[in-house]
Amino acid sequence: MHIAEGFLPWQHAAAWTAAAAPFVAHGIRTMTLAVRADPDSKLLLGASGAFCFVLSALKIPSITGSCSHPTGVGLGAVLFRPPVMAALGTVTLLFQALLLAHGGLTTLGANVFSMAVVGPWAAYGTYRAVRALTRSLPETTALGLAVFFASALASVSAYTVTSLQLALAHPDPADGFLGAFAAFAAVFSLTQIPLAVIEGLVTVVVVRLLSTVGRDDLRRLGVLRSPDPAPAAAHRTDEKAG
Amino acid sequence: MLIDAAAYRSPWRRLHPAVKGMLFGGLLVCALALPAWPGAPLAAAVALGAALGPARVAPRDFARAARGPLLFVLTGAAALLVSVGGPEGAVAFAPDGGARAAEVAGRAAAAVCCQIAFACTTPLADVLPRLSRAGVPEPVVEVVALVYRMLFVALEGSRRIRAAQTARLGYNGWRAGVRSAGALGAALFVRSYDRARRLQRGLECRGYTGALTVLVAESPLRPAALAAAAAPPVLVAAAVLGAGALGAAP
Numbered sequence: 001m002h003i004a005e006g007f008l009p010w011q012h013a014a015a016w017t018a019a020a021a022p023f024v025a026h027g028i029r030t031m032t033l034a035v036r037a038d039p040d041s042k043l044l045l046g047a048s049g050a051f052c053f054v055l056s057a058l059k060i061p062s063i064t065g066s067c068s069h070p071t072g073v074g075l076g077a078v079l080f081r082p083p084v085m086a087a088l089g090t091v092t093l094l095f096q097a098l099l100l101a102h103g104g105l106t107t108l109g110a111n112v113f114s115m116a117v118v119g120p121w122a123a124y125g126t127y128r129a130v131r132a133l134t135r136s137l138p139e140t141t142a143l144g145l146a147v148f149f150a151s152a153l154a155s156v157s158a159y160t161v162t163s164l165q166l167a168l169a170h171p172d173p174a175d176g177f178l179g180a181f182a183a184f185a186a187v188f189s190l191t192q193i194p195l196a197v198i199e200g201l202v203t204v205v206v207v208r209l210l211s212t213v214g215r216d217d218l219r220r221l222g223v224l225r226s227p228d229p230a231p232a233a234a235h236r237t238d239e240k241a242g
Numbered sequence: 243m244l245i246d247a248a249a250y251r252s253p254w255r256r257l258h259p260a261v262k263g264m265l266f267g268g269l270l271v272c273a274l275a276l277p278a279w280p281g282a283p284l285a286a287a288v289a290l291g292a293a294l295g296p297a298r299v300a301p302r303d304f305a306r307a308a309r310g311p312l313l314f315v316l317t318g319a320a321a322l323l324v325s326v327g328g329p330e331g332a333v334a335f336a337p338d339g340g341a342r343a344a345e346v347a348g349r350a351a352a353a354v355c356c357q358i359a360f361a362c363t364t365p366l367a368d369v370l371p372r373l374s375r376a377g378v379p380e381p382v383v384e385v386v387a388l389v390y391r392m393l394f395v396a397l398e399g400s401r402r403i404r405a406a407q408t409a410r411l412g413y414n415g416w417r418a419g420v421r422s423a424g425a426l427g428a429a430l431f432v433r434s435y436d437r438a439r440r441l442q443r444g445l446e447c448r449g450y451t452g453a454l455t456v457l458v459a460e461s462p463l464r465p466a467a468l469a470a471a472a473a474p475p476v477l478v479a480a481a482v483l484g485a486g487a488l489g490a491a492p
Contacts, residue, residue: 006274007318009274028379028382058426095393101245
């Protein structure tokens with residue numbers, strides 16, 4: 001849900017850019033420190049950014065039989081954490097504006113705020129909360145639930161913030177901000193709420209497959225819990241005894 | 243990618259990005275800041291004229307690039323036509339909704355034309371190395387450049403995997419579609435990381451010290467070109483403000 005170039009008055013575009021700037025600056029600082037501490041991480045960060053871009057360009061089946069695109073915000077936040085996602089998300093949105101004409105340059109700040117700041121933090125908060133609540137469940141079930149809710153809520157929160165931004169920019173002459181918010185949210189919710197559910201389901205499939213074929217990467221990123229050392233220690237003891 | 247390919251084909255590719263930024267950025271400011279009528283159509287006409295004329299962007303490419311954002315503009319503007327929860331009922335037509343929607347849509351469509359005209363004449367690879375001069379930290383510029391280089395390979399991989407899935411009826415039905423899209427995302431992640439590690443090993447074998455230096459084609463920034471690029475937006479602003487002043491005169 002990218003706000004197109006020129007859709008926001010310049011005062012609003014400037015205000016949303018100012019609102020997003022501290023988060024992006026923090027993300028850039030985190031990324032810079034990570035690269036300076038470990039220059040090898042530069043290539044992995046590059047790969048992560050390319051993955052985020054392609055993820056948001058993937059076609060997912062829509063309820064109407066047509067295709068749409070996921071935001072990719074939920075999966076990105078779970079894999080790379082919100083501060084890094086603020087920086088990677090900004091890069092992704094800039095590339096989308098200049099390579100695909102999705103979103104604008106003056107509206108970049110507003111799009112960054114909804115999709116690279118609010119979306120990732122909503123996703124990560126939901127992910128941590130569901131992981132804490134489902135601690136007693138098996139790892140695969142707990143991870144699936146956490147990823148589904150994180151991804152779906154990230155998507156919904158990004159659309160809600162976009163509706164809010166549009167309503168603030170173009171309030172209803174009769175009903176003001178609330179009337180405009182209801183109109184924008186009603187228009188977008190028809191397609192975006194089912195899409196958020198579908199994106200949640202697709203993300204669960206992604207993470208379930210990754211927990212089989214990319215287990216080490218998920219452990220290194222802190223998504224999967226480290227294996228219980230007890231069985232390995234017991235195994236070594238058995239070997240010694242044997 | 244359509245826009246990047248058009249940018250590499252354009253003869254304006256050799257111009258310094260600041261010159262094109264001045265021209266299309268200035269027109270963008272005209273579209274946003276001047277009165278929408280006739281400011282927006284005039285700015286759009288000049289941007290389109292420059293892109294399809296001397297910059298030789300194919301009209302078909304331009305139209306395909308503009309289709310997506312213009313759809314958003316129309317959808318967003320449609321919401322301005324209705325009023326929700328007012329005295330006239332739950333959903334009713336807003337009294338001056340048509341005029342507001344037309345103004346916002348006109349302004350945004352003109353701005354989209356300026357943005358696409360810039361993007362279709364300026365390859366991103368020419369802009370990225372100059373980010374460090376704009377104060378962006380060097381490591382971040384290198385990560386951004388890496389993202390740019392890797393995303394084409396990732397996109398190509400995604401297209402190939404999707405074609406193979408489609409050939410195996412992977413998108414035949416909603417449930418299969420969700421499963422295939424998930425499998426595609428997972429495969430992309432694994433491939434991206436694997437490629438980054440192999441690239442790392444290859445660079446280390448060539449004496450990689452942490453700096454990815456690349457040659458950037460030097461294009462001098464001439465003040466005369468910059469002044470010439472500023473002329474069309476200044477003329478558009480003068481025409482719109484002049485017409486407004488004449489219209490207001492008794």
